[in-house]
Amino acid sequence: MSVTESPASRFLSREECAALAKRAATFAMGGGDTEIKLESTWLGNVRYARNQITTSGDVRDNRVRVGRDIQGATQEVGTNLIDDVGLEASVRRAERMLRRKERSGGTQFHEHYALPPDSVTNLKQLTRYNGRQDYLAAMRSLVQTEEPYESPKLFFDSTYGLDGEHRAGAVEPLLMAAKKAGLVAAGYLEVSATGRAVMNTAGRALYYPYTQVQFSTTVRDPDGKGSGWAGVDWNDWTRVDTEALSAIAIDKCLRSRNPVAIEPGRYTVVLEPQAVCDLVSVLMNFIDRFYNESSPSAPFHLSKDQSKIGMQVMDNRITISADPMDPDLGFPPFSPEGNVYHPVKWVDKGILTELAYFRPYGIRVLGKNAGLPNSYAFRMSGGTATIEDMIASTERGLVVTRFSNMGLGDASMGSITCSGFTRDGLWLIEKGKLSKPVKNFRFTDSPLFALNRVEQLGVPKRVFHPEAPVVVPPLKVRDFNFTSLSEAI
Amino acid sequence: MRSFMGISPRTWMAHAAALAFGLAVAPAMGRAQDTLTLSQTLSAKDSAAAIAAWAVSDTGRMVAGYHDLSRYTTPGMCVQVMRGTLLQELWRRNDPPSSVMPVQPGSEGDTLPTAAIANVRRCIAKLPAVSAVQPLELSNVMQLGVMTNDTTLMEAAITRMLSLAATDEARGYVLFDAINALLGPSIGDEYHRTHYDMRVASAEPMLARLDAMGTGARVPRMLAHFQMAEIYSGVKFDTTLLAREVKATWAIAPLLKAGEEKERYNPSYVAIMDSLIIAWSRQQPNRVETVRGMLQRGYAAFTAQGFVPMGTPEWQKLISATMEKYASEIGTPRAPVQGDFWFSSDSSHVKPALGKVTLLVSGRKGRGTMSKDEAMYKRLSDRYGKDGFEIILFVNTDGYSWSSPPQAAADEAKTIAWYFRDYLKIPATVVVNTSQFTKTQDGRRVPAPPLHGTGGPFGLVGRDGKMFTIWIGTESEAALDSYIQAALAQK
Numbered sequence: 001m002s003v004t005e006s007p008a009s010r011f012l013s014r015e016e017c018a019a020l021a022k023r024a025a026t027f028a029m030g031g032g033d034t035e036i037k038l039e040s041t042w043l044g045n046v047r048y049a050r051n052q053i054t055t056s057g058d059v060r061d062n063r064v065r066v067g068r069d070i071q072g073a074t075q076e077v078g079t080n081l082i083d084d085v086g087l088e089a090s091v092r093r094a095e096r097m098l099r100r101k102e103r104s105g106g107t108q109f110h111e112h113y114a115l116p117p118d119s120v121t122n123l124k125q126l127t128r129y130n131g132r133q134d135y136l137a138a139m140r141s142l143v144q145t146e147e148p149y150e151s152p153k154l155f156f157d158s159t160y161g162l163d164g165e166h167r168a169g170a171v172e173p174l175l176m177a178a179k180k181a182g183l184v185a186a187g188y189l190e191v192s193a194t195g196r197a198v199m200n201t202a203g204r205a206l207y208y209p210y211t212q213v214q215f216s217t218t219v220r221d222p223d224g225k226g227s228g229w230a231g232v233d234w235n236d237w238t239r240v241d242t243e244a245l246s247a248i249a250i251d252k253c254l255r256s257r258n259p260v261a262i263e264p265g266r267y268t269v270v271l272e273p274q275a276v277c278d279l280v281s282v283l284m285n286f287i288d289r290f291y292n293e294s295s296p297s298a299p300f301h302l303s304k305d306q307s308k309i310g311m312q313v314m315d316n317r318i319t320i321s322a323d324p325m326d327p328d329l330g331f332p333p334f335s336p337e338g339n340v341y342h343p344v345k346w347v348d349k350g351i352l353t354e355l356a357y358f359r360p361y362g363i364r365v366l367g368k369n370a371g372l373p374n375s376y377a378f379r380m381s382g383g384t385a386t387i388e389d390m391i392a393s394t395e396r397g398l399v400v401t402r403f404s405n406m407g408l409g410d411a412s413m414g415s416i417t418c419s420g421f422t423r424d425g426l427w428l429i430e431k432g433k434l435s436k437p438v439k440n441f442r443f444t445d446s447p448l449f450a451l452n453r454v455e456q457l458g459v460p461k462r463v464f465h466p467e468a469p470v471v472v473p474p475l476k477v478r479d480f481n482f483t484s485l486s487e488a489i
Numbered sequence: 490m491r492s493f494m495g496i497s498p499r500t501w502m503a504h505a506a507a508l509a510f511g512l513a514v515a516p517a518m519g520r521a522q523d524t525l526t527l528s529q530t531l532s533a534k535d536s537a538a539a540i541a542a543w544a545v546s547d548t549g550r551m552v553a554g555y556h557d558l559s560r561y562t563t564p565g566m567c568v569q570v571m572r573g574t575l576l577q578e579l580w581r582r583n584d585p586p587s588s589v590m591p592v593q594p595g596s597e598g599d600t601l602p603t604a605a606i607a608n609v610r611r612c613i614a615k616l617p618a619v620s621a622v623q624p625l626e627l628s629n630v631m632q633l634g635v636m637t638n639d640t641t642l643m644e645a646a647i648t649r650m651l652s653l654a655a656t657d658e659a660r661g662y663v664l665f666d667a668i669n670a671l672l673g674p675s676i677g678d679e680y681h682r683t684h685y686d687m688r689v690a691s692a693e694p695m696l697a698r699l700d701a702m703g704t705g706a707r708v709p710r711m712l713a714h715f716q717m718a719e720i721y722s723g724v725k726f727d728t729t730l731l732a733r734e735v736k737a738t739w740a741i742a743p744l745l746k747a748g749e750e751k752e753r754y755n756p757s758y759v760a761i762m763d764s765l766i767i768a769w770s771r772q773q774p775n776r777v778e779t780v781r782g783m784l785q786r787g788y789a790a791f792t793a794q795g796f797v798p799m800g801t802p803e804w805q806k807l808i809s810a811t812m813e814k815y816a817s818e819i820g821t822p823r824a825p826v827q828g829d830f831w832f833s834s835d836s837s838h839v840k841p842a843l844g845k846v847t848l849l850v851s852g853r854k855g856r857g858t859m860s861k862d863e864a865m866y867k868r869l870s871d872r873y874g875k876d877g878f879e880i881i882l883f884v885n886t887d888g889y890s891w892s893s894p895p896q897a898a899a900d901e902a903k904t905i906a907w908y909f910r911d912y913l914k915i916p917a918t919v920v921v922n923t924s925q926f927t928k929t930q931d932g933r934r935v936p937a938p939p940l941h942g943t944g945g946p947f948g949l950v951g952r953d954g955k956m957f958t959i960w961i962g963t964e965s966e967a968a969l970d971s972y973i974q975a976a977l978a979q980k
Contacts, residue, residue: 293933309931364887367926367934369894 010042010060010160010193014207017197020082024066025201027084027091034091035067035200037076037336043192046167051175051185056164066090067200147340147359147370150323152330154210155193156236162191162213174246178219181250187217191237198338208332213237214466218424219249220489221257226437227489228252229401229424231274231464235330239462252401252425259437261485262428268397268455269480270390270429275422276380276472277463278403282418283447284320284378287346289355299416299448300352308352314451316350319381328462329469331377339373346378375468382473383457390456390476392432398441398480399434401425409444419444421486440489441482453478564622564629567612571636609637619645624653628666635670638687643667657705664699665709668692672720689725692717700737707744714738726967818959823849824945826881828920830899832906840918841950845877846957846976848969849947852882852909852919865966867915869973876977877952880917882909885924888934898923951976 012020017038025034041063046056067076068091077094079086162170167189178185191213198206216231229252230245271279283299292298292307300308323343324333334340345353359371391399401424409417422440429435458474561570613633616622619642622630627650634643647667654660671692696717699710718734721727826840826849841847850866866880889895890904902921909919926934948959949972957976 305933306929307931363889363895365934366932367888367895 011195011209012038012040012062012197013195014197014209016040017195017207018199018205020064020087021197021199021201021205023084024087024091027088028068028201029091029095033069033201035069035202035204036197037065037067037338038195038197038199039063039336040195040197041192042194043190044162044164044167045188045190046164046171047188048171048175049186051179053168053171053175056168058164064090066094068094147342149206149333149340150325150343152324152326152333154208154235154330154332156211156238158237159191159211159213159235160193162237167191170242174217174242177243177246178250181219181254182222183219183250183253184222185217185219185246185249187215189213189215189242196332196334196336198334198336204338206334206338208334210332211235211237212466213240214464215240215242215245216464217242217246217249219246219253221253224489226253226255226257226259227424228254228256229274232462233464233466233469234462249424255427256425256437256489259426259439259489261439264441264482264484266479266481268394268429268476268478270387270394270397270399271475271477272387272399272401273458273461273472273474274402274463275400276475277465277470278406278420279418279447279450280320280378280380280472281376281465281470282406282408283416283451284346284374284376286416287355287374289357289372290361292355299446300355307355309355311352312350313352314347314350314448315454317381317383317454317457318347318350318451319345320347320378321345321381322375322378324375326379326471329377329379329471331375331469335373335375339371341375342370342372344372377468377470379471380460380473381457382460385456385458385474385476387458387474390458390474391429391434393456394429394432394476396431397429397476398422398438398482399425399427399429403443416448417444417446419483421488422482423488440486442484442486443481444483445481450475450477450480453480561612562615564616564626564633567609567616568629568632568636570612571609571633606637609633613637613639613642619649622646622649624650627653631667632670635667635688640691657702658708661699661702661706661709664695664702664706665713668695668699668713668716671695672716686725689720704744707741708749711738711741711745714741722968723965724967726965726971818946818948819956822955823847823950826920826945827922828883829923830902830906830921831918832902832910832921833918834916840881840920841954842879843954844952845879846873846952846973847950848878848880848973849945849950850880850882851947852884852905852917863909863913863915865969866917867913868966869969870916872970873973873977874916878973878977880915882915882917882919883922883947884909884919885922885936887924888926949973949976951979953979 017036017040020038021034021036024036028034039062042058042060044056044058047054062080062082063078064080064082064087065076065078066087067074075094075097077090077097079090081087081089171187171189174187175185191211193209193211195207195209197208198204212233212235214231214233216229219228220226228249230248232240232245234240286292286299288298289307292300293305295301298307300313302308302311321344322331322341323329324331324341325343331341339358346355347353354372356374357366357372359369362368362371387399400422402422403420404423406418406420409419419442421442426438426440427434427436428438454475455478456476460471460473462469462471561567616630619627619630627646631643631646631650634640634646647663650663651660654663671688696713699706699713702710714734714737718731718738721731721734823841826838828838831838841849848866848869850862853862866882869878870880884905886898886901886905888898888901890901896904898921905921906919909915909917925937927937929935946956946959949957949969951957957979958972
């Protein structure tokens with residue numbers, strides 16, 4: 001099915017969203033504008049544990065935020081009731097809240113002005129003041145001067161057509177394989193289709209349908225002495241090889257059994273792509289321009305009002321970019337808020353080239369009529385080394401499958417120090433070979449520091465990060481800081 | 490930073506369009522932007538009458554009974570009721586103008602909201618007698634008496650607090666607390682101005698009682714006189730009474746011992762001295778010299794006691810800078826105003842005009858609500874416009890108007906002028922200067938100096954074209970009113 005067609009009835013089509021926006025607008029009272037931001041979603045899932053399917057379900061929901069803008073004061077109300085009663089209640093509530101809203105020190109960009117309430121009762125009167133016309137033109141052009149957006153292929157029938165029977169069918173072989181190996185598997189497969197819409201009475205009518213699939217599986221030794229994991233997310237179900245992923249998890253589980261304890265400390269690590277994603281995605285949450293200019297604790301803050309844009313901030317072999325049209329990274333071309341995502345290189349050969357900002361910041365500070373919002377999706381460039389190459393060139397180190405329970409440590413030093421645990425497979429490298437599984441560690445280190453201690457880079461691949469797609473390479477990093485042992489497997 | 494990003498301020502035109510909202514959705518998903526086609530008709534529901542009816546049915550005003558008082562059982566809780574209700578009321582007044590929130594011309598003349606008083610009285614009615622109130626709550630009872638204008642309740646609380654205080658200093662602090670409550674709890678400037686004359690009248694005898702306590706209450710006396718001086722230099726501008734209060738602080742200064750709360754009154758002292766310098770200088774025939782003599786005597790009184798940093802070079806420099814700036818600019822001819830774009834009722838671009846009293850001030854591209862300053866300008870214009878008083882508002886361009894995309898300076902200037910002159914209805918001459926920007930390495934625009942091409946200092950210019958006052962800090966309306974009257978009276 002082409003993305004230009006209305007997909008089907010399991011989530012709202014473009015026409016249905018537009019009709020909903022129209023209904024919401026007709027409930028508005030008191031002038032101003034009305035906007036809906038809508039995520040209409042169908043999702044189907046299957047969950048399994050202890051080698052058997054435990055739940056399977058189909059969920060449909062419409063998350064609507066109804067916004068009212070009366071002469072410069074704005075308010076949104078969320079609901080998932082899209083009948084007339086629910087919509088009208090939301091509009092009324094937004095209008096009530098809007099009038100109670102404190103305006104004494106708001107941080108909203110929309111600091112703007114309205115027409116005197118008694119001055120205009122018909123359109124003819126609107127033409128009385130030239131200044132007012134200029135004002136109106138200026139105000140309206142913010143939303144009417146739409147930014148063009150990309151049109152990646154994100155809707156796949158293969159995903160949308162994966163009904164409960166097929167989902168169960170996809171999982172069954174994995175359970176058999178785990179049983180056959182004498183292991184215990186648990187996991188989750190989810191497919192979804194979403195219509196994302198931002199429509200308002202000022203003429204904006206964004207709509208984009210997309211599908212998503214996420215799959216992850218954990219395989220454990222029945223005695224709890226070993227654990228393996230694998231997972232991925234894509235828009236297209238056909239790109240998910242559940243059997244291969246399951247095989248990886250089983251293999252990791254078998255190889256991680258009976259780990260031995262070694263001393264925590266600084267080790268050279270071979271980070272598999274999932275571990276790189278877990279670590280670097282924390283950093284990518286902080287690439288906001290205003291934050292980095294204003295906060296001394298921000299990772300890319302240089303001095304007052306100044307970020308490190310233009311400076312070398314990491315290894316010069318690293319480029320971090322995001323492009324909705326990237327076939328391995330595709331993501332919706334605008335956010336649920338209606339902010340358009342543009343292709344961007346955040347880091348180019350180690351040099352920080354851009355930080356994210358919204359359109360009002362672009363207008364106010366940069367003099368540009370566009371924003372550069374952060375989609376949280378990113379691709380990190382790599383090299384040609386394989387994980388085997390990295391292991392072979394390491395005298396003593398560790399191979400990390402992934403991290404979990406990531407948390408931010410002390411941010412006061414501006415380095416975004418993170419802490420978390422290794423999980424589901426950690427092996428010691430000795431003299432260029434994997435020697436034995438070792439017990440998990442807690443680590444405390446900065447992703448920014450780690451990206452400055454890179455020794456080798458591998459081939460980038462898509463990893464599991466359902467919040468936003470991520471493509472990253474495996475990395476060999478020296479002196480990664482493990483602070484204590486963890487008994488968890 | 491996240492806000493209602495997709496939406497921009499719209500007006501009746503947009504709403505009118507919205508209601509018809511004939512949707513014609515472009516099918517393509519490519520780079521061409523999707524649009525909704527809107528027909529431009531008004532519906533009956535969007536009429537002024539419909540909006541007005543809506544406003545009447547639900548004004549957002551807090552009403553007596555709004556609070557569930559069942560859980561409010563102590564004086565402290567009742568104070569919170571008062572503050573909560575009052576803040577709601579103040580927020581309501583500060584709401585942006587809209588179809589139901591007309592522009593508020595300011596709070597002068599307002600009284601404490603009836604709803605707030607009613608709520609507090611209902612709360613008070615549930616309290617025990619003052620004699621049975623916990624000692625720590627007596628201060629709250631006193632505040633409640635002040636809020637509700639219940640002198641009996643206030644006095645009862647004060648009397649009991651005085652009876653429980655063991656020393657002159659402690660008793661002094663009781664009266665200082667009462668004066669503090671009378672002259673305005675920390676709940677917002679607007680509130681200070683309500684019932685102001687009555688409160689000051691009540692505070693004066695309280696201050697006399699405090700002074701009668703003598704040396705033992707020297708610190709609370711000092712604090713109380715500073716507070717009173719701030720009032721007389723601000724909302725109730727009176728140079729005679731301001732001088733009286735400053736002299737009172739000088740008289741108490743020798744009684745203070747080194748280390749007694751000295752840091753607390755230093756900032757106040759500087760602020761009050763500034764006010765005194767400006768106020769007296771504006772009104773005395775020999776101006777700066779007179780004030781300098783007064784200042785030096787007060788300064789000596791403090792430094793003789795070894796107060797730090799009163800005697801430090803930094804402090805001297807601070808006072809001297811104000812004095813010298815004032816001395817160099819006051820009474821000198823104001824250079825003609827410069828501006829790139831002029832918006833005025835007359836065609837003359839020669840300002841300030843001889844024969845007129847002109848207030849030169851900076852205009853803020855604010856938040857949509859009429860600010861206190863703007864409301865003040867409007868009132869002053871209404872009051873003295875017919876007598877030859879005019880206001881010139883200076884605004885620099887930003888390169889955009891509020892939420893608009895980048896704008897040319899001429900377009901932005903028109904929008905600015907519309908805002909001040911047509912929307913806020915301030916009958917001022919609006920002079921817009923085009924800001925120049927430089928680009929930093931990371932692409933940020935930074936305004937390049939000079940920021941103002943206004944031709945000279947801000948302040949009040951007399952009929953003779955000379956600076957009558959200069960603008961230092963925030964002026965109170967009462968003070969400005971006084972200066973304008975004095976300037977208008979000049980031949």
